[in-house]
Amino acid sequence: xxxEIISSQELVTVWEAMTPPLRCLDIMKLAVGPKQWAEYKxxxxxxxGATPFSDxxxxxxxxxxxxxxxVDRMDxxxxxxxxxxxxxxxxxxxxxxxxxxILPKKHEESEEPALGVEEGGLHxxxxxxxxxxxxxTQVYFHPVRKIYDVHLKDFLAVWLQEQHQGGRFPTAVxxxxxxxxxxxxxAILKAAREPDSPGHDAARRIVEHDHFHRIYKRNxxxxxxxxxxxxxxxxxxxxxxxNDNVRRDSRPAKGEGVDFPVLTEDRRIExxxxxxxxLLKIPAAAFDFVFVEASLVENAEKWLKDERAKIVEPQERExxxxxxxx
Amino acid sequence: xxxxxxxxxxxxxxxxxRQRGSWCGETHVQKAAYLLxxxxxxxxxxxxxxxxxxxxxxxxxxxxxxxRADGFVSLRVQNPDYGPSIxxxxxxxxxxxxxxxxLREHEPRVGFVAxxxxxxxxxxxxxxxxxxxxxxxxxxxxxxxxxxxxxxxxKSHISVEQALVAVRTVCSWAHxxxxxRPGSQA
Numbered sequence: 463x464x465x466e467i468i469s470s471q472e473l474v475t476v477w478e479a480m481t482p483p484l485r486c487l488d489i490m491k492l493a494v495g496p497k498q499w500a501e502y503k504x505x506x507x508x509x510x511g512a513t514p515f516s517d518x519x520x521x522x523x524x525x526x527x528x529x530x531x532x533v534d535r536m537d538x539x540x541x542x543x544x545x546x547x548x549x550x551x552x553x554x555x556x557x558x559x560x561x562x563x564i565l566p567k568k569h570e571e572s573e574e575p576a577l578g579v580e581e582g583g584l585h586x587x588x589x590x591x592x593x594x595x596x597x598x599t600q601v602y603f604h605p606v607r608k609i610y611d612v613h614l615k616d617f618l619a620v621w622l623q624e625q626h627q628g629g630r631f632p633t634a635v636x637x638x639x640x641x642x643x644x645x646x647x648x649a650i651l652k653a654a655r656e657p658d659s660p661g662h663d664a665a666r667r668i669v670e671h672d673h674f675h676r677i678y679k680r681n682x683x684x685x686x687x688x689x690x691x692x693x694x695x696x697x698x699x700x701x702x703x704x705n706d707n708v709r710r711d712s713r714p715a716k717g718e719g720v721d722f723p724v725l726t727e728d729r730r731i732e733x734x735x736x737x738x739x740x741l742l743k744i745p746a747a748a749f750d751f752v753f754v755e756a757s758l759v760e761n762a763e764k765w766l767k768d769e770r771a772k773i774v775e776p777q778e779r780e781x782x783x784x785x786x787x788x
Numbered sequence: 789x790x791x792x793x794x795x796x797x798x799x800x801x802x803x804x805x806r807q808r809g810s811w812c813g814e815t816h817v818q819k820a821a822y823l824l825x826x827x828x829x830x831x832x833x834x835x836x837x838x839x840x841x842x843x844x845x846x847x848x849x850x851x852x853x854x855x856r857a858d859g860f861v862s863l864r865v866q867n868p869d870y871g872p873s874i875x876x877x878x879x880x881x882x883x884x885x886x887x888x889x890x891l892r893e894h895e896p897r898v899g900f901v902a903x904x905x906x907x908x909x910x911x912x913x914x915x916x917x918x919x920x921x922x923x924x925x926x927x928x929x930x931x932x933x934x935x936x937x938x939x940x941x942x943k944s945h946i947s948v949e950q951a952l953v954a955v956r957t958v959c960s961w962a963h964x965x966x967x968x969r970p971g972s973q974a
Contacts, residue, residue: 496839497846504835514838514942567841569871570815571909573945574841685858686879689792715857717849721814721871733871735863742865742872746857776882780889 463633465490465502465509470635487511495527496520517575521564524577529719530591531562531577539593542601550596553589561586565723569733578723581737588740591720598747605676608711609753613664613673616709620661621649674709675759677766680750684774691774692750695766698773699752702765707755715746793890794832795855796883797824797898799876800891802861804898808906811870814852815841819913820905821848827920827958828897828965838942841910842918897968904961912954915939915946919954920962932956 467473468490477484487509491499496515502508515523527534536555543551561583566573579587601607623629632638653665667673677699684691696710720741722734735742754762766773801820805812822843824830834845852874855861859879863872884891905913922938923930936951946954 496837496844500835500837500846503837517943517945520839567910570813570841571870572815572841572911572914574914574943576840682859686882689795689858689860689882714850714854717846717853733865735872736865736868742863746853748854748857776886779885780887 463635463638464494464498466633466635468493469509491515491519492523492526495523497527521575521577525562528577529717530587530722531558531579535594536590539590539597543593543597546601548597548601550600551593553593554586555590558583558586558590563725565725565731567723568731569723569736576723578725578731578734580725581727584724584734584738587722587734588738591718591741591744594718595744595747603713603747603749605679605749605751605753606673608749608751609673609676609709610668612709612711612753613667617650617653617661617664617668618646620664621646621653624660672756674753675756676751676753677759677762678752680712680748684770688774688776690776692752694773694777695770696752698769699754699762699766703754703758703762707758709753710751711753712750713748714750715748718744718746720744789831789833791851792883793887794851795858795860796880796887796890797830797832797894798851798855799860799880799883800895801898801902802874803876804902805906806873806875808902810902810906811867812873812875813871813910814849814874815910815913816905817852817874818844818848819917820901821845822917823905823920823961823965824897824901826924827962828901829969830894830897836921838918838921841914842943843921897965900965900968914943915950915954916958916961918943918946919951920958923955923958923962928959928962932959 469486474486477486477489490509491512494502499508499512499515502512524531526532529535536558539551539553540555543549558579561580563578563580564575565578567576619629622631626632631641650665650668653659653661654669656662659665678692678695680692688694692710692712696708699708720734723731724734724737726732726737798817798821801824802812802817805816805820810816818840819842821832821834822836822845825832825834826836826843834848834851836843836845836848838844852861856863859877860883861874861880862877864875865871866873866875908916918939919935922935922942926935926938932952932955935955936948939946939951939954940948
């Protein structure tokens with residue numbers, strides 16, 4: 463969608479009016495970034511004429527959409543923490559930007575250039591990455607926020623089916639841009655008021671704040687017994703309470719780009735993870751939650767307390783002869 | 789291939805690299821996993837693009853982070869001369885015990901890749917993996933000189949001469965790896 467908007471006639475007119483004129487493909491590449499570029503490649507959807515990222519394009523993309531120092535990330539952390547009224551999204555972005563440097567990754571025995579920082583900016587970089595960890599664990603992955611995402615998705619799946627064939631947002635640029643939060647909010651309110659409307663249950667839960675409640679979150683104790691413990695709890699809860707009364711939401715940890723070159727005061731180049739115990743120990747933010755309908759919470763919590771050990775026990779092991787055993 | 793089976797192969801690959809003397813930073817794991825998947829055909833399902841030090845998978849980076857979060861591996865600075873190493877943790881035992889058949893099935897290919905990769909510095913791995921990536925894009929029958937020229941264009945800090953050595957090396961690895969694929973007559 464981003465690529466399509468950038469290459470739309472309206473914007474192409476803007477790019478071409480600049481001096482020197484900008485090339486659509488270059489803008490697309492940097493706006494989308496290498497991670498999404500890989501997704502396009504996987505889907506066979508790379509634009510015609512697309513080329514791999516050069517070293518310099520990769521660095522420029524790091525500056526714009528990178529995991530460690532991307533300006534997009536800096537912006538949303540500061541903005542979201544301000545609007546959410548929390549302090550932990552803040553960091554000294556001015557100091558960090560002042561100390562960014564392009565450095566060869568000599569600590570990896572390579573001459574390839576990469577985006578790094580001077581040693582003096584390392585604490586600002588730590589603050590950014592800690593801010594990100596706190597914002598994810600305390601705000602973005604808060605269980606109540608997550609369950610409202612689930613209710614919203616439940617509503618949209620039904621509503622979009624009614625509005626647009628296929629149950630998905632329209633992907634033609636004009637139709638996509640024409641559908642705003644206002645249309646969705648109005649549709650939620652309407653569906654919440656009309657019990658026979660498609661998506662009524664999910665819409666009512668959003669409007670009346672009658673959300674499902676979390677009964678389980680992934681934890682290291684269960685994961686040690688069975689890395690798929692949350693799958694097992696979700697399946698068992700669905701069996702016990704019915705699919706309509708149980709929801710799950712999860713996001714595994716993602717790569718976070720905490721390893722970058724640091725230019726030391728005596729002009730050596732070292733790994734950030736060698737220079738900073740803080741960066742080495744920041745956990746990867748992830749969650750895996752199972753929720754049940756509010757009226758079932760007490761019952762479900764007791765059930766899980768009694769049955770947990772049995773539920774999380776791995777059900778299948780491969781045998782060397784190729785069979786699987788229960 | 790499901791996530792846990794993929795994880796157990798990655799854990800075995802990391803172990804195999806370390807057993808052969810690699811300090812096993814993320815770049816080693818990225819390049820070794822690339823060759824394991826694309827050269828020897830272990831179907832892990834990662835998408836690689838030409839990026840940091842050659843072929844790079846964001847999905848693999850995410851998976852390594854998820855494995856850290858799950859306690860299967862950790863990052864440790866073990867050698868003051870190098871960056872952080874990826875080290876399997878005791879929690880990985882549960883996976884090993886659960887998937888012995890998967891481990892056994894892929895062991896020869898894991899061993900082959902670890903043997904080629906483990907002792908090489910990142911700067912060489914970058915050349916070899918990039919050479920193989922470009923060879924795959926241009927076709928295995930393409931003239932090695934043309935592949936080397938293309939490698940140089942894409943990674944200007946790799947000279948044409950270095951690229952040519954890399955192309956010849958990966959051609960010979962690919963030939964050897966073909967005999968390790970399931971159903972191979974070799």
